Amino acid sequence: MISKVKNAMSTLVGGMMPHGHHQHGSGGNAQNSGPDGLPPRFAYSRPEFLDLTPELLQYSTEHASRPVITLKRDSRLPWRTGYAEVINAGKSMLNEDQASCELLFVRKISGKQRNSTLLDDNGDGTGIPLQFWGVFDGHAGSGAAIMASKLLHRLVRDRLCDIAHLLENPSTAPPICLTKNGSPYQLEVKKGASVEEDPDSPSDPTARFHMEKVVSLESLVIGTIENAFKQMDDLIEKEKASYSISGGCCALAAVHLMEKLYVANAGDSRAIIIRNDEIIPMSNEFTPETERRRLQYLGFLRPELLGNEFTHIEFPRRIQHKELGKKMLFRNHTMAGWAYKTIVEEDLKFPLIYGEGKKARVMATIGVTRGLGDHDLKVYNSNIHIKPFLSCCPEVKVYNLTDYKHGPDDVMVMGTDGLWDVTTDREVADAVTGFLAGCEPNDPTRYTQAAQDLLMRSRGVLKERGWRLPNDRLGSGDDITVFVIPLAGPKAET
Amino acid sequence: MISKVKNAMSTLVGGMMPHGHHQHGSGGNAQNSGPDGLPPRFAYSRPEFLDLTPELLQYSTEHASRPVITLKRDSRLPWRTGYAEVINAGKSMLNEDQASCELLFVRKISGKQRNSTLLDDNGDGTGIPLQFWGVFDGHAGSGAAIMASKLLHRLVRDRLCDIAHLLENPSTAPPICLTKNGSPYQLEVKKGASVEEDPDSPSDPTARFHMEKVVSLESLVIGTIENAFKQMDDLIEKEKASYSISGGCCALAAVHLMEKLYVANAGDSRAIIIRNDEIIPMSNEFTPETERRRLQYLGFLRPELLGNEFTHIEFPRRIQHKELGKKMLFRNHTMAGWAYKTIVEEDLKFPLIYGEGKKARVMATIGVTRGLGDHDLKVYNSNIHIKPFLSCCPEVKVYNLTDYKHGPDDVMVMGTDGLWDVTTDREVADAVTGFLAGCEPNDPTRYTQAAQDLLMRSRGVLKERGWRLPNDRLGSGDDITVFVIPLAGPKAET
Numbered sequence: 010m011i012s013k014v015k016n017a018m019s020t021l022v023g024g025m026m027p028h029g030h031h032q033h034g035s036g037g038n039a040q041n042s043g044p045d046g047l048p049p050r051f052a053y054s055r056p057e058f059l060d061l062t063p064e065l066l067q068y069s070t071e072h073a074s075r076p077v078i079t080l081k082r083d084s085r086l087p088w089r090t091g092y093a094e095v096i097n098a099g100k101s102m103l104n105e106d107q108a109s110c111e112l113l114f115v116r117k118i119s120g121k122q123r124n125s126t127l128l129d130d131n132g133d134g135t136g137i138p139l140q141f142w143g144v145f146d147g148h149a150g151s152g153a154a155i156m157a158s159k160l161l162h163r164l165v166r167d168r169l170c171d172i173a174h175l176l177e178n179p180s181t182a183p184p185i186c187l188t189k190n191g192s193p194y195q196l197e198v199k200k201g202a203s204v205e206e207d208p209d210s211p212s213d214p215t216a217r218f219h220m221e222k223v224v225s226l227e228s229l230v231i232g233t234i235e236n237a238f239k240q241m242d243d244l245i246e247k248e249k250a251s252y253s254i255s256g257g258c259c260a261l262a263a264v265h266l267m268e269k270l271y272v273a274n275a276g277d278s279r280a281i282i283i284r285n286d287e288i289i290p291m292s293n294e295f296t297p298e299t300e301r302r303r304l305q306y307l308g309f310l311r312p313e314l315l316g317n318e319f320t321h322i323e324f325p326r327r328i329q330h331k332e333l334g335k336k337m338l339f340r341n342h343t344m345a346g347w348a349y350k351t352i353v354e355e356d357l358k359f360p361l362i363y364g365e366g367k368k369a370r371v372m373a374t375i376g377v378t379r380g381l382g383d384h385d386l387k388v389y390n391s392n393i394h395i396k397p398f399l400s401c402c403p404e405v406k407v408y409n410l411t412d413y414k415h416g417p418d419d420v421m422v423m424g425t426d427g428l429w430d431v432t433t434d435r436e437v438a439d440a441v442t443g444f445l446a447g448c449e450p451n452d453p454t455r456y457t458q459a460a461q462d463l464l465m466r467s468r469g470v471l472k473e474r475g476w477r478l479p480n481d482r483l484g485s486g487d488d489i490t491v492f493v494i495p496l497a498g499p500k501a502e503t
Numbered sequence: 504m505i506s507k508v509k510n511a512m513s514t515l516v517g518g519m520m521p522h523g524h525h526q527h528g529s530g531g532n533a534q535n536s537g538p539d540g541l542p543p544r545f546a547y548s549r550p551e552f553l554d555l556t557p558e559l560l561q562y563s564t565e566h567a568s569r570p571v572i573t574l575k576r577d578s579r580l581p582w583r584t585g586y587a588e589v590i591n592a593g594k595s596m597l598n599e600d601q602a603s604c605e606l607l608f609v610r611k612i613s614g615k616q617r618n619s620t621l622l623d624d625n626g627d628g629t630g631i632p633l634q635f636w637g638v639f640d641g642h643a644g645s646g647a648a649i650m651a652s653k654l655l656h657r658l659v660r661d662r663l664c665d666i667a668h669l670l671e672n673p674s675t676a677p678p679i680c681l682t683k684n685g686s687p688y689q690l691e692v693k694k695g696a697s698v699e700e701d702p703d704s705p706s707d708p709t710a711r712f713h714m715e716k717v718v719s720l721e722s723l724v725i726g727t728i729e730n731a732f733k734q735m736d737d738l739i740e741k742e743k744a745s746y747s748i749s750g751g752c753c754a755l756a757a758v759h760l761m762e763k764l765y766v767a768n769a770g771d772s773r774a775i776i777i778r779n780d781e782i783i784p785m786s787n788e789f790t791p792e793t794e795r796r797r798l799q800y801l802g803f804l805r806p807e808l809l810g811n812e813f814t815h816i817e818f819p820r821r822i823q824h825k826e827l828g829k830k831m832l833f834r835n836h837t838m839a840g841w842a843y844k845t846i847v848e849e850d851l852k853f854p855l856i857y858g859e860g861k862k863a864r865v866m867a868t869i870g871v872t873r874g875l876g877d878h879d880l881k882v883y884n885s886n887i888h889i890k891p892f893l894s895c896c897p898e899v900k901v902y903n904l905t906d907y908k909h910g911p912d913d914v915m916v917m918g919t920d921g922l923w924d925v926t927t928d929r930e931v932a933d934a935v936t937g938f939l940a941g942c943e944p945n946d947p948t949r950y951t952q953a954a955q956d957l958l959m960r961s962r963g964v965l966k967e968r969g970w971r972l973p974n975d976r977l978g979s980g981d982d983i984t985v986f987v988i989p990l991a992g993p994k995a996e997t
Contacts, residue, residue: 172843185819187830187843194829220858222819224832224841231840239837306797310804325679325716335688336681338718343733343896346725347718349666349681364714402837 050252051155055094056108058086072099075476077464080457087112087140091456091493093464097427098476098486105147105256106425106488107158113139113166115266117173137176139166140265140499144278144490146425148375150255153245153382157260160244161381165237165264172229179267183229185221227269231405234264234273238381242401246384257383260403261292261423263494268411270421270496273403275379280423282408282496283438284415290434291406291421295379297362297369304371304378304398305342308361316393319372320358322350328357361398367430371398379403415496418445420456422463423494427487431478432467440466441493460493544746545649549588550602552580566593569970571958574951581606581634585950585987587958591921592970592980599641599750600919600982601652607633607660609760611667631670633660634759634993638772638984640919642869644749647739647876651754654738655875659731659758666723673761677723679715721763725899728758728767732875736895740878751877754897755786755917757988762905764915764990767897769873774917776902776990777932778909784928785900785915789873791856791863798865798872798892799836802855810887813866814852816844822851855892861924865892873897909990912939914950916957917988921981925972926961934960935987954987 055061055069059078069078079093086092087110096104116136141162147154169176174191175183184193238260245254259276272280274292282289293299301323308314308321315321322339325347336349337356350356364370371378372388372395379400386395413419422437429437444462448455469476469484476484549555549563553572563572573587580586581604590598610630635656641648663670668685669677678687732754739748753770766774768786776783787793795817802808802815809815816833819841830843831850844850858864865872866882866889873894880889907913916931923931938956942949963970963978970978 168842183832183841185832186826189828189830191830194826196823196826220820220862222859224819228840229832229842232834232838232842233840235838235840236842303800306800307804310801325718326714329690332680332688332690334683336683336685338677338679338723340726343894344726344729345899346722346727346729347677348662348723348726348730365716368714400837405839 045253047251047253049152050248050254051152051159053103053151053155055104056092056110056158058084058092058110060084069094070096070103072096073471075468075471077461077468079461080454082454085453086110088498089453089456089495090142091454091458091460092491093457093460094490095464095468095488097488100486101488103151104488105151105154105258106427106490107143107145107147107151107154107258108490108492109141109143109145109158109162110492111141111162113141113162115139115166115169115173115176118167118170136170136173137267138265139169141165141262142423142492142494143260143262144423144425144492145261145381146259146276146278146427146488146490147256148259148377149257149383149386152253152255153380154256154258156245156248156254157241157258157381161237161241161260161262164240164244165234165262168233168237168240169230169266172233175226175229176267179226182223183226185224227407230264230266230269230271231407234262234271234405235403238262238273238275238401238403242381245382249384254382257380257386257399259377259380259425261425262403263291263421263423265410265498268409270408270410271405272408272421273405275381275401275403276377277426278424279426279429279434280421281434281437282419282421283441284413284419284496286438286442288434288438289408291408293404294426295400295404296377297364297371298366300378301362302342304361307398309342314394314397315358315361315372316388316391318359318388318391318393319361320356321361322356323360323362324356327359327363328352330357333357371395375399410496410498415498417450417495417497418442419496420445420459421492421494421496423492424463425488425490427485427489428463428467428491430467430487431469431482431485432463436466437463456493456495460491463493464489464491539747541745541747543646544742544748545646545653547597547645547649549598550586550604550652552578552586552604554578563588564590564597566590567965569962569965571955571962573955574948576948579947580604582992583947583950583989584636585948585952585954586985587951587954588984589958589962589982591982594980595982597645598982599645599648599752600921600984601637601639601641601645601648601752602984602986603635603637603639603652603656604986605635605656607635607656609633609660609663609667609670612661612664630664630667631761632759633663635659635756636917636986636988637754637756638917638919638986639755639875640753640770640772640921640982640984641750642753642871643751643877643880646747646749647874648750648752650739650742650748651735651752651875655731655735655754655756658734658738659728659756662727662731662734663724663760666727669720669723670761673720676717677720679718721901724758724760724763724765725901728756728765728899729897732756732767732769732895732897736875739876743878748876751874751880751893753871753874753919755919756897757785757915757917759904759992762903764902764904765899766902766915767899769875769895769897771871771920772918773920773923773928774915775928775931776913776915777935778907778913778990780932780936782928782932783902785902787898788920789894789898790871791858791865792860794872795856796836798855801892803836808888808891809852809855809866810882810885812853812882812885812887813855814850815855816850817854817856818850821853821857822846824851827851865889869893904990904992909992911944911989911991912936913990914939914953915986915988915990917986918957919982919984921979921983922957922961922985924961924981925963925976925979926957930960931957950987950989954985957987958983958985 075095077095114136145154145157186194188194259278261278262273264271272291277294280291305321322341325338337352338347339350340347441459444459467485469478478484569589571589608630639648639651680688682688753772755772756767758765766785771788774785799815816835819832831846832841833844834841935953938953961979963972972978
């Protein structure tokens, strides 16, 4: 059974890479086309920093052996970042995970440059350094994940360039209003109209009218990253007019800018910081279960999005026609608990949210509720779109690197759900801490070795009954991608 | 100025209580009527357990002296609960806070009784004991707060009676389906159709179809309380056809049932548990700031609710017409951070959420976003309703009393925002702990004394420049209501 999948795979990978696989990673000019007859936006490849030969690329796709792919021994990522990846056990023909790790620079851009978005990655090497890591867990195809891994960091950088002149004055709160050319705009206050607020009269209506919120630079960076995700999603939609961009992807991105780490998550990947044996969660997962109430609220307010096929109310199981008039447990968007309701005809529709844990689905279709792409995703055999139930908006958490003096064993682990499905945060933390303690602190490969070790713990080894962990539980059959990022940062490199 | 308010008050309180105040607390048969010509549902009064004489009721309304009202020395509340209240410094003529503390019993009700909701508080004293505490912070009138203080506990009890037969078997999970008469209904499984789920094949579609969620009894109680709040809100709306029921109210309710404390909050009141010097928050506040994204999402999905007057986008200040075309900081429902947008005509509308902290308002009208009542509340001089931005759905938190052996100084403090606006959780905890340590453990009045002490710390004392705290900061000018509930529970009474 496994070898059968493998053979199908080899054929496909060959087919995906025209001219005997010699064009991998060439980007944009591959000759093969998608089901809609359009060329792919980017050809299938693995992350550029892996620098895989065509032979290694082929090798990376073997479902039977699931080889762990890491950085070459003599290549380095910024911050000495560790990386490892492995393909799934056969659930999709290619590894639909993607990753990026890029050093970019944020600087003011001129009007002329401004019109060309997506500048080269490094510009001319001047400006505020921006270190970016991304993991992208694709589904229903690799197109969106590959495109996001090639472009999201550039969009984040471009949007930060728009506010570069504000980032250069970190001690000043961003102006509330800017002129068209980006300089601060101050409302004139008429003489005598200025109001000094009396702290003892908090309900002074004049003071209230003149209220101005102070927005921090950190909030501005958060908003900028949030909007870059939205822009990435819009770009995928737009370019689908000219290219084949298959599927969608969960996106987890970490942005290091001016001593702060901004971790933005849309999907079910996860980032945790492990610091002196303490675990600091840097992301929350977005799934039909965690987002049940948002989805139900949307279905309740816009029932036309449910296409007369689904009900926004959740029941603990499907209802049968003969149960009409009986009472069944239910919950809607207003409820955390459950209560009984009398079953009516409407309740016989399929529930918007159905299933538990990894089997939970939105409209019986998708198991994550945030991500990029999926603009064409519809309920099977219907014209019901999964968007906007599926949202591209990330949640951004901030970690201030100057709040703590990080040692070489303090790291952030970013991984796709394949890593976390079978290994808990605590197990990951203990494994990393234990592993790094056994390495030389200045071994440049220690973080990649740690990433490889984590990955192995979730993949397991192939036995007669499939991929198994040491305790004989099932290993993850999913694609797995892991970054291990030392928080001592670029200083650790010297 | 203060005495002027006081004189107006005396007149009004007289007017509110016909026949020389002799009817206070008589409930429902007061002869005076509201602005719509309808009689009030319940006459203005203070909580029944205070058993105030007409003279004391009058005394309780003096804004000049703001007397602290507590339980009479010889009266007892269940669990030796402590209670104290004080009127505002003049912002409304009456104390718009209300409170309830009731022991009820949950038992199966017959079909005949079932038709009459709102049974007497105590029934015949058989069944599962249910201890209820509620604090209700009214606004724009006392009607909704008084009605909720008289009826919410009964609705909670009635809904729990519906599931009494399930509560009697706490070790059995509630059946998913019930027949009309409430007995469990089991779907017949056809022979051979039963599917044993294989843990190794998590994507077996047959298994998925047969999925049944197990719902805990605790979840059922939570859902029942959530729906009782909704029913309370519906009842206010319904009875407004026949009665004058003014304003709305925040509602914070604690329900003790079968060794668990369920704390349900809709509004900006707060409950905390103080246990061995540790603070356990038992509620979250619902305000324009904490609920910004829910409100903006509603305004975005249903723009007609904004009546062409408001924009769902938030800006840090009002925009002036001459700023059209410039760029301003904004955030919408998808954003936690801020970014710049070019100002267009639409952005000149008033923001749905405006102001900061205690001054934040929804549609320039109301500073809380959950509560009961307010069915007629509209934006000033418009036909724009505040509901459904204002929601009646509580958040319920559960505390298991058997998880810890509580001593006499372990308590839950429930208070309206007047308490918490000027005193932090830590200050409240330190004050209670310090105060109780100085009392005899079996002094029956110790919790009321503690409640009084807390209240005084937030009210302060009257000085030349108003009500002041010891540090000379302003005391709360709001109505204040405090329960101090010993967690040792009824056992402490013996």
